[in-house]
Amino acid sequence: MVDDQQLHDLPDRLDEPIHLPVEQLRAQRCLLVLDNLESIFQDDQRAGSYRPGYAGYGQLIQAIGLRPHNSCLLLTSREEPVGLVRLEGETSRVRSLQLAGLAASGGQAILQEQGLSGSTASQDILIEHYSGNPLALRLVAATIRGLFAGDVAAFLRDQMPIFDDIRDVLDQQFARLTRLERELMIWLAIEREPTALPALHANLVQREPQRAVLEALRSLQRRSLLEQQGKGFTLQNVVMEYTTDLLVSEVVRELETDQLDLFARHALSKAQAREYVRQSQIRLILAPVAERLVARLGRAGLLAKLRALPDTLRARPDLASSYAAGDLLNLLIHIGADLRGLDLARLAVLQVSLRGVVAPQINFAHADLSGSSFDDTFxxxxxxxxxxxxxxxxxxxxxxxxxxxxxxxxxxxxxxxxxxxxxxxxxxxxxxxxxxxxxxxxxxxxxxxxxxxxxxxxxxxxxxxxxxxxxxxxxxxxxxxxxxxxxxxxxxxxxxxxxxxxxxxxxxxxxxxxxxxxxxxxxxxxxxxxxxxxxxxxxxxxxxxxxxxxxxxxxxxxxxxxxxxxxxxxxxxxxxxxxxxxxxxxxxxxxxxxxxxxxxxxxxxxxxxxxxxxxxxxxxxxxxxxxxxxxxxxxxxxxxxxxxxxxxxxxxxxxxxxxxxxxxxxxxxxxxxxxxxxxxxxxxxxxxxxxxxxxxxxxxxxx
CATH class of the missing domain: 2.130.10.10 (YVTN repeat-like/Quinoprotein amine dehydrogenase)
Incomplete structure (x- = not known):
């Protein structure tokens, strides 16, 4: 412990040089804990960047990591602070541990502790869905106990929601992401399986240097939002569900307000994806977007909006070369619209599957059909x-x-x-x-x-x-x-x-x-x-x-x-x-x-x-x-x-x-x-x- 007088001697400003705490840590054997360090990190910057006025924490971490002392500093954070990795090494006293979710046995112990019933198989499905996150499992256990009489199988038959506590944490993490990081997160939610760097890079409408994409992926890893499996990157189940819902909600809002952003920068489904992935994209992204728009605009209103959209896209070169035309055609196909007379000339019609679709009299003159698939007539x-x-x-x-x-x-x-x-x-x-x-x-x-x-x-x-x-x-x-x-x-x-x-x-x-x-x-x-x-x-x-x-x-x-x-x-x-x-x-x-x-x-x-x-x-x-x-x-x-x-x-x-x-x-x-x-x-x-x-x-x- 550090006595009151020593605490009074600390600098008044966090960005002033910190010498006294290190001397005290050398003189005594102490444990310092900095919990939830991500709360002082800056939004819209690379992972682990400090807010203005909080750089002194970084100086403190550097000083404790580099100078000899007899104490221990324990950090907990959803993001790795900038500079920490440089302090680590085989012979260094600085170590970091990336906490993974609980294994099945640990997750089952939490569920049993909460008094839930159900087969081992059903409990394992629940644990896997929440990636073994202890907080998520305790939250879901309370819901199952209160609303489903403790029956895990009954809960699985219903939809497995993201709870407000988890959503609040993810909202905070997403608010700190850079534009490129947010875009990559959404693409990983669309891809729905481990995806390699070249494929993610190729998805981007605005071509970024591959080095920038790699740095953004590393930043997402430091934020604990990303998992790497082999050469591919993917999201945990709960994070993927959250990101998918964010995409659906934003696309619906954009189409209602005619302010196209995510709708133009992302394909809601990909014709070139593996078939089971494409079907998941339709079920989890394209269909919910269509259903919400029909509920708010009516079928006739939605059809009128989508049919008028090509003229808007052609008037803006950035939208004409985006995913917007392909997304609108995929939406029209999904709701069973009459495609006759649809004018998609001089637009990028990307990642559209027209296999088995009767599409007479669509004007594709000078259209870019990259990544789209069509039936031949034979x-x-x-x-x-x-x-x-x-x-x-x-x-x-x-x-x-x-x-x-x-x-x-x-x-x-x-x-x-x-x-x-x-x-x-x-x-x-x-x-x-x-x-x-x-x-x-x-x-x-x-x-x-x-x-x-x-x-x-x-x-x-x-x-x-x-x-x-x-x-x-x-x-x-x-x-x-x-x-x-x-x-x-x-x-x-x-x-x-x-x-x-x-x-x-x-x-x-x-x-x-x-x-x-x-x-x-x-x-x-x-x-x-x-x-x-x-x-x-x-x-x-x-x-x-x-x-x-x-x-x-x-x-x-x-x-x-x-x-x-x-x-x-x-x-x-x-x-x-x-x-x-x-x-x-x-x-x-x-x-x-x-x-x-x-x-x-x-x-x-x-x-x-x-x-x-x-x-x-x-x-x-x-x-x-x-x-x-x-x-x-x-x-x-x-x-x-x-x-x-x-x-x-x-x-x-x-x-x-x-x-x-x-x-x-x-x-x-x-x-x-x-x-x-x-x-x-x-x-x-x-x-x-x-x-x-x-x-x-x-x-x-x-x-």
Whole structure:
């Protein structure tokens, strides 16, 4: 303790040099506590900057940190004071501890202490939502006890609010932020998942030096408002909820008063976001903005305001190049407005998703459509594949065209025409230089993958051709067709090497073993037929399936072969002994396609029951049942990294899923009819889908 006389000897002004306290701390062993130090920090300055007249606290901290003494100074603050980090080091006596939220066990102890009931799982959800903050947990516990009879599950079924005490603290913290810091906080609330510095920098309408953005992020970390996960930055749940509500409230106020700021500087939803993120943006940002505006202005009033807005934007260059036009179009789409005659000429129409939206007579003349996504007009897709280098996604379509999409930007790179009926299958050669396609028009075509030009037309099948496959060396091409044959071709000369006949049985699937020593086909009698592609002799026949055998897949290590068809189940074979290992059951209807994960253990399947399943082949258990398709799911393919899974179907869309979590990441629209096949390129940068709209489409798998 310091006696009264020593206290009287302290300087009268905090910005005067402080010598006496340090001498007293050297003479005696004392503990000084400066609690809530952030209350003397300056607003609208970098984190930890002192208000005028309070710089003496910084001098005191510096003096105690640098001079020898026998005492201890303890600071508590939501922001790190300027200069403190320079005092820290491996051999320094100055240390800082960033307090994280409580672990589940600590949070549960608080809830139990407050007399709450509920399962461990429900308590963990509550603790995670409030990021383990002890104050927040005590506040919410009092509410649950008073309004929900202590039932945590009942509270979870209701909305989990931000309490006034927490809101007051966040209001104070936000008031101290710089303009750039506030903008980054709002962008992190929009992104809703860890986002790297380059992506945050690219979001900004007013281009700031990347160094300034990095300094602002560091300042937010010192303010304890930001979390870093790997290379990305994100917000705690409560902070994200607060920031989201702030954005919604401010945008509503701006549109009511015609004073556009946040509305112009931020995208309320992003067309290029992962699909589950985009849906969250719509649900938590776009929809509340629309609902509040309709409640205050009426639907007719809101429509009139939004339709008049483009003229206002064009009159101001800063607004014309902002997110405002994209936000107003997203709002109009969300409320189901008639878009005919909307004039968005000479405006930046950024981050708008027009997939599946009928948008006739919109004037986009000289508009900047960066980051927006539109449907192309073509028929459904049956087949999809990635190029081995991962740069292209190719889709075979119902109109006989093959469409090549760049995965770098998701744009259609070219369209290859030649087939006269729909394309059932597409497959890249192992070196990625050639693409083979099979069609209802009874031909197989070989295309130059660089130019998209047709190199060869392989004629010989007298009925539809359902499947094509390359051998490992790329010197043989196999095709399976409705004329009850499997044919071997030289894909470089077009020469027919051999015809394997299957009298009375149309063939629907064909694949080579990874070592190229065997060829297997599947047909309408449900049998697997094995052939030697070198001696051209039949090897064996396995009869297992009832009805058509529709799909075959060989694991990359050659150990497993999977087959499936109309019988709802998948047969898993030891590819060396051809003994049946197990049957995978779970689909409620025909299994239409199969694909092995690169790890050789996991298998994906699609079905006419509208689901996609991921299986553990060692246990036979279903790991994920992926729902979202609204009709038959025709095709699937794993990304070469195994991190992503693509599926396509009759509902005219290609969906991309997170393999680990089963979350829908993105939905590639554009097909206006069935999508029947999908595949990733070998390097995983491209995803291709094909359908009955006669097209093959290629997308950037990253975007």
């Amino acid at each position: 028929a459904s897709a049956h087949a999809v594949t990635f190029s081995p280098d991962g740069h292209l996604l190719v889709v075979g379509s119902h109109d006989g065209t093959i469409r090549w999409h760049s995965l770098a930007d998701g744009q259609l790179a070219r369209v290859s025409s030649g087939h006269t009926l729909f394309v059932w299958s597409v497959a890249f050669s192992p070196d990625g230089r050639l693409l083979a396609s099979a069609s209802e028009d009874r031909t197989v075509r070989v295309w130059d993958a660089h130019t998209g030009e047709s190199r060869l037309v392989l004629r010989g099948h007298t009925q539809w051709v359902k499947s094509v496959a390359w051998n490992r060396a790329g010197m043989l091409l196999a095709s399976a067709g409705g004329d009850e044959t499997v044919r071997l071709w030289n894909p470089h000369t077009g020469e027919l090497v051999h015809v394997f006949e299957t009298p009375g049985v149309a063939q629907r699937a064909v694949t080579f073993s990874p070592d190229g020593a065997r060829l297997v086909s599947g047909g309408d009698d449900g049998a697997l037929r094995f052939w030697d592609p070198h001696t051209l002799q039949p090897l064996s026949v396995l009869r297992q399936h009832a009805g058509w055998l529709r799909s075959l897949a060989w694991s990359a290590d050659g150990a497993l072969l999977a087959s499936a068809g109309d019988g709802q189940s998948i047969s898993l074979w030891d590819a060396r002994t051809m003994q049946l290992l197990r049957t995978l059951s779970g689909h409620a209807n025909a299994v239409l396609s199969l694909a092995f994960h690169p790890d050789n253990r996991h298998l994906a399947s699609t079905s006419s029951d509208q689901t996609l399943r991921v299986w553990d082949t060692q246990t036979g258990q279903t790991l994920h049942t992926l729902t979202g398709h609204t009709s038959w799911v025709y095709a699937t393919a794993f990304h070469p990294s195994g991190a992503l899974l693509a599926s396509s179907g009759q509902d005219q869309a290609v969906r991309v899923w997170d393999t680990r979590t089963g979350q829908l990441i993105s939905m590639l629209g554009g097909h206006i009819s069935w999508v029947e096949a999908v595949a990733f390129s070998a390097d995983g940068e491209l995803v291709a889908g094909s359908g009955q709209d006669h097209t093959v489409r290629i997308w950037d798998a990253r975007t």
